[in-house]
Amino acid sequence: LCRRNKPSNLEPVPHMRDYETNNMKTDRLQNNRLVCFLNALFISAAAGNVTATESAWRSYAVYQPRIERAFVVDAIEQPLRYNHDSSIAWFQDRWFCIWNANTIPAEGAPGQLNYVSTSKDGMQWSAPEALFSDPKLSVNPIPCTQGTQWQPNLLVIDNALWALWSQNSKDQHNGCYLSILDKPGGLWRNQLILFDDKAEPVIDGKSFRIFPTQNPLRLSSGRILAPVTMIGPQSENAPKGQNNWYQREKRDSVIYSDDNGTSWQVSPGAIIPEHDWRQWEPTVCEQPNGTVLMFARNNLISHFEDAAITPQTALVCSFSSDSGSTWTPHQFVPLHSVVSRMHLLRQPDSERYLMIHNDWPAGIFCKDRLNLALFVNRGGGIDYTAGIGLTEHQPQVAYPQMDIHNNSLIVCYSQGECALRNIRVVKLTPLPAADQLYIYPRNNIPVPRQCTITNGVILLRGGASLKCRTNPAVQQHHFKAQAVIHPDTTGVLFDNRTHSRGVVWGVTGTCFVHMGNPAYNIRSTIPVPLDRWSTLEVEIDYPAGRVQFTVNDKTEVKKFKPGKKTLTGDSATLFGANLQHSSLAAFEGRVRSLTLYGTNTLLRADKLNALNSGFELPDNKSLPHTACAVIKSSDGSQQLQIHGAASAGVELSANERAQGDTVELEFSCSITSADNLTLCTVGDANLPARIVARDNRITLEHALSVVDCGEFESNRWYKLRITTGAHRTALQIDKREVVEVSHAPEANWIYFGEGYPDKSRGSGTFLIGIDSVKTRVVAD
Secondary structure, three states: OOOOOOOHHHOOOOOOOOOOOHHHHHHHHHHHHHHHHHHHHHHHHHHOOOOOEEOOOEEEEEOOOEEEEEEEEOOOOOOOOEEEEEEEEEEOOEEEEEEEEEOOOOOOOOOEEEEEEEEOOOOOOOOOEEOOOOOOOEOOOOOOOOOEEEEEEEEEEOOEEEEEEEEEOOOOOOEEEEEEEOOOOOOEEEEEOOEOOEOOOEEOOEEOEEEEOOOOEEOOOOOEEEEEEEEEEEOOOOOOOOOOOOOEEEEEEEEEEOOOOOOOEEOOOEOEOOEOOOEEEEEEEEOOOOOEEEEEEEOOOHHHOOOOOOHHHOEEEEEEOOOOOOOOOOEEOOOOOOOOOOEEEEOOOOOEEEEEEEOOOOOOOOOOOOOEEEEEEEOOOOOOEEEEEOOOOOOOEEEEEEEEEOOEEEEEEEEOOHHHOEEEEEEEEOOOOOOOEEEEEOOOOOOOOEEEEEOOEEEEEOOOOEEEOOOOOOOOOEEEEEEEEEEEEOEEEEEOOOOOOOOEEEEEOEEEEEOOOHHHEEEEEEEOOOOOOEEEEEEEEOOOOEEEEEEOOEEEEEEOOOOOOOOOOOOOEEOOOOOOOOOOOEOEEEEEEEEEOOOOEEEEHHHOOOHHHOEEOOOOOOOOOOEEEEEEOOOOOEEEEEEOOOEEEEOOOOOOHHHOOEEEEEEEEEEEEEOOEEEEEEOOOOOOEEEEEEOOEEEEEEOOEEEEEEEOOOOOEEEEEEEEEOOEEEEEEOOOOOEEEEOOOOOOOEEEEOOOOOOOOOOEEEEEEHHHOEEEEEEO
């Protein structure tokens, strides 16, 4: 008990790997030794002898909620093309969803306002209305004709609905606002928040703009925290000459009020050491011992600096032991994620914490924003286990926020390219039961490459593209093409580029062409809808500096200054990039035809007997078929069936690996087939241990350490017992000898199957008896 509730300032960053200087490490070590010595004295005096405490064995169910999905705003159906940064809350008798939006299909364009929509059931939503700038909805509307309103965040306080948001208008209305609504259908009261009579507080002699980023939080003490990123002057350390906003010094922080919003103070916040420009969009949650956990994104954008993000460094965390007044330096959380905003929320009347974030390995910025998923944690700390996917195969899903009402969880989020971005919701019913541990099947594996013809329609998935066997005849200075498509995601339609010439035609919310120079990146403003058939045309007259785009019955002409480029190329690819190292995404969806005018029809599905008639078939050496599903056995019991690199998260009772706790897991397993098949993953994304089946043998592996655990027979059931804690993970199969590997992950994560996918893993199928799964925690 003493250990779980000791003040966090005695050990500033629980769980986390040290990235500090040698002197700081020495000080930390001496401090920790003193803490351990004092704790030992206290425990000895109070209890006489110190013994480990074993919790009871806990059984499992598979979490399988009903999942419903809906649009709050469908950008193809109304004038608001750009919609982003949504927040959601249940207030009195209805759901409120608010977000920033614009009729201009671009982020941060003048006239961007905050909008609101409401719903009684979370599925049917009212038409969007401008919120804080319209006298029909606000007592004192805030003018914003040329500025931008941003990222509203909701919280219910004492029977009133609060919203924290900001306006960037470079006038007397510039700053951070608290808006309050007393009842649905009433008018909002808007109040500019001041810090020492200034809209922008001064910290360490520098002025910072306050940018609210996530839903506020009321602590058990009554203090209200609003997560913010503070944007300051130009950083002396940031990469130069890239982007003015990116180069600015930023701090992840909170503003806080102890008098119910009458006055506010600001914390100096936290940064990633030596990277004071990368902070962005924190979220906070109060821990059982009273500390506050902050999660935020490591906003490394490779386009702006010569560095690559890794899945293990996309998420950072900090801790506050004084209710948000000060924070420890940011440290990386060794969990696969992407660079994007996430949201934390404690489940009411439960020790379970929830996070909504992308369960996907980081890759190309924004293009890796796939599979918003439910993450779970018990007892606080950083070890949020990835769980069920919420958004199926929707492209570019990001910026989730959630709220709970009547045993349902509703998540609002952004979906789609910036030029055509929707606000959508997903509703989960029922919530995970408070006293039940769960297995959470995941959806974090890309779909395999697929290129098939059915009833005159070509289906393309998983990055499949068609390489032309002969180079299509494209004129030097004129290009005209048509495609009949049903997009699932956006991407390239035609690409014949070399490194110095050629043209790309594609879709990213709207159509675009690219002619080998950034100045000739020409984009239409006509939206291209997903999930429905459209006819697209493009015509380029290069000498005239003219591009004409057509989407169904709408046409638009764009002008550019012609140069000395040529549109011909040496080869061409349909529905994917022609250059090997291009960052452009492949098109996914259905295609009826693609025609180049001046030649014959290049591709017409209903006239092809086989795809290889004029094209090289895509390389199908993609990830194998993967799935995780619950099935019934012949005796009626439930089993978890896992294929390939699929996995399921195993929720654990509260435990602290860094403080000496040990987790024990037992389950029964039957292997159908296996070739380098991961049965179980234990530990974090930096230091995992795996149980692997290959060549009729089972091994326990970590890094270069491979320990043989003996043979297995296909379709025979085995009982596995895993013990993990401190610096080791041990495995016993039936009554065989116990084997172990040494590793020291920072927290306890356990997944059935492959927890941290890579291309070398995953072929085969195995079963787990759900009734056989149980865990317990041995507290040091």
